[in-house]
Amino acid sequence: DIQMTQSPSSLSASVGDRVTITCRASQGISNDLAWFQQKPGKAPKSLIYAASNLQSGVPSKFSGSGSGTDFTLTISSLQPEDFATYYCQQFHAYPLTFGGGTKVEIK
């Protein structure tokens, strides 16, 4: 199985900060990676697919990059509505696997 390792597992940041979350795959997955945002009690929301493509309606402050084994999700200027947990997921091979999540909290 492909293991997805996210870091950090949590971070504290202030409104306006630039935030970067990293996801590393245990083997190459090309660009078969998605990023999701989840708020408590809500369904996950898709932010990025194919590593760097912004989903329709998602603000441009979110961006994704990477290919192969190393990927990043960047939030250019953190806003109050962005405090949530973020997950990466690989869809390169079965079983599909998620990273452990990164909880973004208010400093």
Place this chain on the structure above:
Amino acid sequence: EVQLVESGGGLVQPGGSLRLSCAASGFTFSDHYIDWVRHAPGKGLEWVGRSENKDYSYTAQYAASVKGRFTISRDDSKNSVFLQMNSLKSEDTAVYYCARDNGATYWGQGTLVTVSS
């Protein structure tokens, strides 16, 4: 408008069974994969399994943690995918979501399954 609506969750005893449904609308159902993903209390997201589309003969794929206990099926005449869960364990307690395709652009609202005596 694309919609996915889960139903069928509830309280069940360990060793029991439950059948979840995911009703889809707003797109050509047979063209798309449908995934089941769960979120256990205090844990991260876990992929449970997938119903592939007609191009792949609706093959079902499963996570190791549920293989042999859970079965995914679909009924294109009802635009629905089903998750039959047998031999349930306390660790299967979670909110279960269905989602569409790689990258999971669309998600349902989830249905809560609680396995407890």
